[in-house]
Amino acid sequence: MLSEKVVNNLKKASFIRTMFEEGEKLRQKYGPENVFDFSLGNPDPEPPVDVKKALLRLIEEDRPGLHGYMPNAGYADVRQKVAEALSVEHGVKLGYENVIMTAGAGGALNVVFKSILNPGEEVIVLSPYFVEYLFYIDNHGGKSVIVPVNRDTFEPDPELIESRITPATKALLINSPNNPTGVVYSEKVLMELADVIKKKEKEYGTTIFVVSDEPYRKLVYDGVKVPSILKIFENSIVVDSYSKSLSLPGERIGYIAVSPSARDAALLADALIFSNRTLGFVNAPSLFQRVIGETAYLSVDPAIYKERRDLLYNKLTELGFSCIKPSGAFYLFPRSPLEDDVEFVRAAMKYNLILVPGSGFGCPGYFRIAYCKDVKVIENSFAAFEALAREFIG
Amino acid sequence: MLSEKVVNNLKKASFIRTMFEEGEKLRQKYGPENVFDFSLGNPDPEPPVDVKKALLRLIEEDRPGLHGYMPNAGYADVRQKVAEALSVEHGVKLGYENVIMTAGAGGALNVVFKSILNPGEEVIVLSPYFVEYLFYIDNHGGKSVIVPVNRDTFEPDPELIESRITPATKALLINSPNNPTGVVYSEKVLMELADVIKKKEKEYGTTIFVVSDEPYRKLVYDGVKVPSILKIFENSIVVDSYSKSLSLPGERIGYIAVSPSARDAALLADALIFSNRTLGFVNAPSLFQRVIGETAYLSVDPAIYKERRDLLYNKLTELGFSCIKPSGAFYLFPRSPLEDDVEFVRAAMKYNLILVPGSGFGCPGYFRIAYCKDVKVIENSFAAFEALAREFIG
Numbered sequence: 001m002l003s004e005k006v007v008n009n010l011k012k013a014s015f016i017r018t019m020f021e022e023g024e025k026l027r028q029k030y031g032p033e034n035v036f037d038f039s040l041g042n043p044d045p046e047p048p049v050d051v052k053k054a055l056l057r058l059i060e061e062d063r064p065g066l067h068g069y070m071p072n073a074g075y076a077d078v079r080q081k082v083a084e085a086l087s088v089e090h091g092v093k094l095g096y097e098n099v100i101m102t103a104g105a106g107g108a109l110n111v112v113f114k115s116i117l118n119p120g121e122e123v124i125v126l127s128p129y130f131v132e133y134l135f136y137i138d139n140h141g142g143k144s145v146i147v148p149v150n151r152d153t154f155e156p157d158p159e160l161i162e163s164r165i166t167p168a169t170k171a172l173l174i175n176s177p178n179n180p181t182g183v184v185y186s187e188k189v190l191m192e193l194a195d196v197i198k199k200k201e202k203e204y205g206t207t208i209f210v211v212s213d214e215p216y217r218k219l220v221y222d223g224v225k226v227p228s229i230l231k232i233f234e235n236s237i238v239v240d241s242y243s244k245s246l247s248l249p250g251e252r253i254g255y256i257a258v259s260p261s262a263r264d265a266a267l268l269a270d271a272l273i274f275s276n277r278t279l280g281f282v283n284a285p286s287l288f289q290r291v292i293g294e295t296a297y298l299s300v301d302p303a304i305y306k307e308r309r310d311l312l313y314n315k316l317t318e319l320g321f322s323c324i325k326p327s328g329a330f331y332l333f334p335r336s337p338l339e340d341d342v343e344f345v346r347a348a349m350k351y352n353l354i355l356v357p358g359s360g361f362g363c364p365g366y367f368r369i370a371y372c373k374d375v376k377v378i379e380n381s382f383a384a385f386e387a388l389a390r391e392f393i394g
Numbered sequence: 395m396l397s398e399k400v401v402n403n404l405k406k407a408s409f410i411r412t413m414f415e416e417g418e419k420l421r422q423k424y425g426p427e428n429v430f431d432f433s434l435g436n437p438d439p440e441p442p443v444d445v446k447k448a449l450l451r452l453i454e455e456d457r458p459g460l461h462g463y464m465p466n467a468g469y470a471d472v473r474q475k476v477a478e479a480l481s482v483e484h485g486v487k488l489g490y491e492n493v494i495m496t497a498g499a500g501g502a503l504n505v506v507f508k509s510i511l512n513p514g515e516e517v518i519v520l521s522p523y524f525v526e527y528l529f530y531i532d533n534h535g536g537k538s539v540i541v542p543v544n545r546d547t548f549e550p551d552p553e554l555i556e557s558r559i560t561p562a563t564k565a566l567l568i569n570s571p572n573n574p575t576g577v578v579y580s581e582k583v584l585m586e587l588a589d590v591i592k593k594k595e596k597e598y599g600t601t602i603f604v605v606s607d608e609p610y611r612k613l614v615y616d617g618v619k620v621p622s623i624l625k626i627f628e629n630s631i632v633v634d635s636y637s638k639s640l641s642l643p644g645e646r647i648g649y650i651a652v653s654p655s656a657r658d659a660a661l662l663a664d665a666l667i668f669s670n671r672t673l674g675f676v677n678a679p680s681l682f683q684r685v686i687g688e689t690a691y692l693s694v695d696p697a698i699y700k701e702r703r704d705l706l707y708n709k710l711t712e713l714g715f716s717c718i719k720p721s722g723a724f725y726l727f728p729r730s731p732l733e734d735d736v737e738f739v740r741a742a743m744k745y746n747l748i749l750v751p752g753s754g755f756g757c758p759g760y761f762r763i764a765y766c767k768d769v770k771v772i773e774n775s776f777a778a779f780e781a782l783a784r785e786f787i788g
Contacts, residue, residue, distance in 0.1 A: 003512055044462075059450055062446075067441060067645050068438075069434065103646065103676075106676045107675065107676075114397065132672060135672035207395045247461065250464060250680025250681075252646075252675070252677070252679050267396065267401070274400055278403075280503060280505075282500045282501075285645050287681075
């Protein structure tokens with residue numbers, strides 16, 4: 001009676017959401033203060049105070065049409081502001097015509113895939129991956145080709161990727177700082193990837209877009225700099241949201257930036273604007289476009305997250321967990337002490353500890369901790385991690 | 395290099411947007427006060443003052459997580475408020491579980507079609523139609539089957555619709571008050587349609603959803619009442635936005651309401667929530683969900699639009715234009731004095747009058763006037779309409 005595909009997918013619901021709902025049950029049973037829920041990447045710091053100020057000023061000044069339609073690509077002056085902020089951050093000159101305002105990065109990725117994919121064309125996705133990617137690609141007739149990252153560094157493996165590029169490869173999807181590993185891809189590896197892609201584009205006479213999902217770009221620590229995808233890859237499309245950088249995930253505000261050097265960049269922008277309209281997004285929410293016009297250069301303080309990473313990383317490694325120390329985002333992705341990560345995560349629930357199995361990211365044998373939780377919650381969770389370590393590491 | 399389908403569709407861009415852009419050129423040349431742009435359905439009354447009050451209160455009270463994630467279906471208490479308002483308006487008892495908050499009606503329709511359509515299944519669309527419908531259906535592998543309405547009344551023709559229902563028919567899409575005609579479908583015709591659908595469901599052993607797009611439901615005049623689709627059709631899905639009723643089109647806030655009597659209503663709701671998530675909407679914008687929680691029962695004053703309808707309708711008929719007097723929305727859809735409506739609309743531009751040809755709605759031989767314009771603009775446009783009438787009606 002309904003879409004068979006959707007009904008089938010319902011059965012394999014997202015592990016992240018499932019774990020969040022399991023946590024909800026535990027919270028009701030034991031009280032929220034006794035449950036350590038590291039399942040959902042829902043940033044807890046409030047947005048920078050300038051966001052609130054901008055909101056109040058915009059609403060109080062009664063600007064006519066504040067909540068009205070604007071061109072499908074967004075307000076030209078807001079696109080210009082975002083382009084200016086990006087030009088500084090990337091060291092690449094962007095104009096408003098290279099920027100399209102979107103309903104977050106999730107909306108942006110759907111708009112991109114609708115605009116570039118023909119039926120059966122392939123998108124290379126690196127595992128572990130954010131599970132929604134596979135749905136986004138499938139929505140628009142594409143085929144996900146899963147390629148694991150290097151398990152020692154969680155960085156892409158250019159040689160392995162090269163071997164999986166075919167004449168049907170339309171895009172490589174990357175995400176750095178990465179969800180779920182927190183790892184920031186190095187300039188060295190990205191440059192190697194750029195060489196691989198150029199070589200393959202030439203060999204097959206195709207265009208391979210590098211689609212870079214960057215919502216965590218401003219959340220980096222230890223002085224690490226996120227290399228500019230727009231600089232490194234010719235046919236690049238950056239997809240971003242203010243969900244994490246400004247703690248506005250519910251508001252669905254983000255953008256697509258097309259590299260000015262991309263082949264047919266103007267036609268690509270037109271296609272993206274058309275897809276943004278006809279997928280039913282119509283335009284990015286108007287009030288928050290205006291807010292972004294005034295706050296695009298801001299970010300919550302990454303030090304908030306760094307403190308938590310250090311706390312958790314130090315504790316976990318002290319307890320004998322094996323974990324790469326990541327330089328960005330708000331995730332840790334330790335190895336599961338049990339081969340069966342789902343079983344391990346179930347066991348952790350005995351201690352009111354809510355984790356997400358690596359299987360939910362196409363990467364069994366690991367688990368994810370989303371540490372967008374108050375330092376107190378993290379400290380209170382230590383006893384539970386200790387008990388877990390006693391049971392499984394010894 | 396890009397999606398061939400998207401690139402081909404770019405060439406046949408929306409007439410509405412095209413005319414709006416032509417108007418922009420004229421505004422730059424002659425000054426905005428000298429151009430009478432009736433192209434875009436962008437409501438000009440500001441939202442009710444309670445919307446502004448709710449916004450300011452919500453922002454000032456610093457509620458934690460005001461801009462954060464919530465369940466993909468929306469805040470449960472907001473869904474409950476919307477369900478209560480709908481229960482009163484429709485005379486059908488709805489619970490929060492029957493309501494899913496969406497990014498406007500455009501987003502909602504995409505979510506619905508993704509959830510119900512299998513490849514090649516058919517959706518009956520009544521012409522004249524809002525052109526985006528065809529894209530929305532195509533996005534999810536569906537096939538639009540265009541059936542004209544009765545040209546004397548602009549109401550659906552149950553017999554003609556019956557003849558076009560096949561075993562592959564998954565939905566009938568209706569829109570009342572209608573864009574572009576402004577006509578409100580009568581209870582009598584809808585009841586006849588319900589009989590037709592029941593009969594065909596039985597004959598083919600299928601489920602045929604009635605998907606009702608109702609953003610203009612609160613904008614009706616002359617004491618007309620919009621019949622409740624949820625009451626009349628068993629397998630009904632109402633799709634609505636606050637774009638017109640609260641003048642918030644840019645904010646992308648609306649909902650889907652599933653009839654509690656629909657077959658497998660709970661599974662359908664789950665499928666809709668899944669599609670809302672995986673199409674990249676994730677959730678309806680959070681701040682405006684909260685606003686709707688407090689203002690769902692409100693509306694801009696329909697009298698504002700009634701005054702304009704009367705002014706324009708009286709003037710046009712006085713000038714000899716042939717036009718049905720509609721009871722809702724903010725559109726008039728008169729017959730084009732020239733057989734070629736595109737040529738007529740081009741000619742109107744000589745008088746700085748921006749109209750949209752019926753061809754843009756799959757209905758050549760007519761033109762649309764969107765009268766969401768100040769009374770002064772309407773009055774100032776009369777001389778242009780007079781000149782147009784002199785040229786083409788005589």
